Amino acid sequence: MHAFARAALAAAAAAAALFAVAPAATAAEAVDLSGTETITLTASHAGAFDGKADTLKAVLLGRYTSAAARDGRLTGVSVATEPAVKDTVARAARAAGAAKVDDANPLAALLxxxxxxxxxxxxxxxxLRAAAETLNTDKDVAGRPGAVGRADGSTLTFEGLTPGYYLIRDTTPAGRTGAIPMLVGTRAGGLSFDPASPLGAVAYKSLADNPDQGGDLKPPTKGVDGDKAGAAGHSVGDTVRYVIRQSVPNTTGYAGYRLELRDVMGAGLDPAGTPKVTVDGRTLDAGLYEYTRDGRTLTWAFGAVNDAVSPAVRDILKGDAAATFKPGAQIRIEYTAVVNSDAVRPGAAQNTIELGYSNNPNAWDKGMGSLPGGSPDDTSRPTEVLLGSATLHATGADGRTGVGGIVVQIARPGSDEPLKWIRNPDGSYTLADKDDKDTVTELTSKADGDIILHGVNGQLQVTQKGGTGADFRVTVNAGRDPATGQTVTTVTLDTGHNRNNLARQADAETVSWTAVAGGPAGHDGGGLANTGVTWAAAGAGAAALLAAAGAALAVTRRRAGR
Known part of the structure; x- marks a missing residue:
């Protein structure tokens, strides 16, 4: 909470306490109350009061009849309750816990x-919240005309007011954001009890429009492989663990409160299993939330069913739910999803998470406000699974010239089962998921020697079919550049798994290996019959070449803007 807002919130409290101890002005210097005063509502951002000039009203509860001051500070005021609202103010004072209420002038007890x-x-x-609610819902108070204010950026000012104590009501109808009622006293003769906490100033009490003023309306976060990171490298076929976190907002001033989380997954992610939901570390009773899945949209509605409204909705203030969903309580949802081959498409491996909440105390059950969330490290960014891309580049005996028609198989280390791939129209390959059809296990280099891979991460064992029989291991690492937010892929040769040392690390992004074989194109020289001295000599020459050979795995650093 900002210091100014804290001071504004404290102003009414200071005034109330001092009003109570000084029901009549006794100081040497009387204060002139013939002028008018102002009340200023302050929000945290410009635009908070757009469309509010006609819905926010200042209703006079009682006027100052006298006041005294010393050295520019009020020392006391006396008040007289407005006759039309005496009964309501008396009930409000008792609701707030006032012990002695004078029905002839109940405002003194309330203050x-x-x-x-x-x-x-x-x-x-x-x-005072109980008093404000009692006053706000009373028909006599609601029937009072009230003064309207003038909006200017992040403030709304009521001008020309009779010096006294006011209820600020928000009459915003359903479908729009509303504020809870506020109680505030004006200055008297332009003076306050404490200039550092002036009267006539109050923080606008709307969670949606003033969330940092103690409202604790925080955006949800969603982490990958835990609750700390908003992005993690994975391959097609991997199972990813997600963790959603949400703090229960401040529900003060609401008779009921709706709270929902909506998670929309990209086309490259398939939800799997049953989500686990806890509040403050305890498993949430199944009767206090409802989980629904519509395709890749996951929704959790929290609270007990409140059928006193129509249609019935989940309400976190209903019955046993109120004790569980206290303001500030931590909701945690954990579930898994499987990465499919569509994840390589732009945006298909991202998630969006959004909070739905009651944003109008006048119609808490009708519609909701929304607050988008995102990565734990930066809620402006979506949660994302990062998939790497790599280019295997087969070369001739010179270690530079690309060679087409070279065939390889790729497996995970320790597995004899080659990975399955989708051959794309451009000749590249995408790692296949379990539902993909028409897959291949043998990958062939294009005319330029490239075998381009998509949807990969982690260790890959590359084995050439025929030719030099090269067999080596690389590690693909997909990560997020913290400066740009872009995906960066790097590849590193595992020098401990490089049969015959045919592969080598040329630089940070290139591994080279010789893939060419002797004999006519498309054939393995070792597989041809040596029918004479000429071929025997050729075979010996090929063997010498192979012993000294290399080939290339050119790995691209791919940056995909997110």
């Missing part, structure tokens, strides 16, 4: 109730 300060947890939930 003795401590208000919000920076130690109020959750924010805006002091005993």
């Amino acid at each position: 003795a109730v401590a208000g919000d300060d920076r130690g109020t947890v959750p924010a805006w939930s002091s005993r």
Whole structure:
């Protein structure tokens, strides 16, 4: 909470306490109350009051009848409750816990109730909250005309007010964001009890429009392989573990409260298994949430069913739910998804996560506000599975010239089962998932010697069919550049798994290996019959070449903007 907002929140409390101890002005210097005063509502950002000039109203509960000051500071005021709202103010004072209420002037008792300060947890939930709710829902108060304000950026100002104590009501209808009621006293003769906490100033109490003023309306986060990272390298076919976290917002001032999380997965991710849901580390009772899956859209609606409204909705303030979903409680959802071959398409391996919440106390069950979330390290970025790309480049005996028609198989280390691939129209290959059809296990280099791979990460064992019989291992690492947010892929040769040392690390991004074989194109020289001295000599020459050979695995550093 910003320091100014804290001071604004404390102003009403300071005024209330001092009003109570000084029901009549006794100081030497009387204050002139003939002028008008202002009340200023402050939000955290410009635009918070757009369309609010007609829905926010300041209703007078009681006027100052006298005031005294010393050295530019108020020392006391006296108040008189407005006749039209006396009964309601009396009920409000009792609802707030006031012990002695004078029905002839009940506002004096209400002002003795401590208000919000920076130690109020959750924010805006002091005993005055019960009074504000009682006043806000009363027909006599609702029928009062009230003053309207003037919006200017992040402030809304009520001007020309009779000096006194006011209820600020938000009459915003369903479908739009509304604020909970606020209680605030004006200055008297332009003076406050403490200039550092001026009267006539209050923080706008709308979670949606002023979330950093103690509202604790935080965006959801979704991590990959835990709850810390927003991105992780994976291959097609991998099972990925996701963790969603959400803090329960401040529900102060709401009769009921809807809270939902919506997770939309990209086309390259298939949800799997049953999600595990906990609140503050304890497994959430199945009766306190509803999980639905519509394709790749996952929704969790929290709370008990409230059928007192129509249609019935889940309500986190209903019955046993209220004790579980306390403001600040931590909701944690863990589930898995499988990466499919569509994940290589732009954006297909990303997730979007969004919070749905009640944003209008006047119609908490009708519609919801929304707040997008994202990666734990940066909620402006989507959660993402990163898939690497690599180019295997077969060369001739010179170690430079690309050679087409070279065939390899690729497996995971320790497995005799070659990986299956989809051959793309451009001649590249994408690692296949379990549902893909028409897959291949043998990959052939194009005319330029390239075998381009997509959807890979981790260790790959590359084995050439025929020719030099090269057999070596590389590690593909897909990561996120922290500066740009782009995916970066690197490949490293495992020098401990490089049969006959045919492969070598040329630089940080290139491994070279010789793939050419002797004899006519497309054939293995060792497989031809040596019918005479000429071929025997040729065979010996080929053997010498092979002993000294190399070939190339050119690995591209691919950057895909996200």
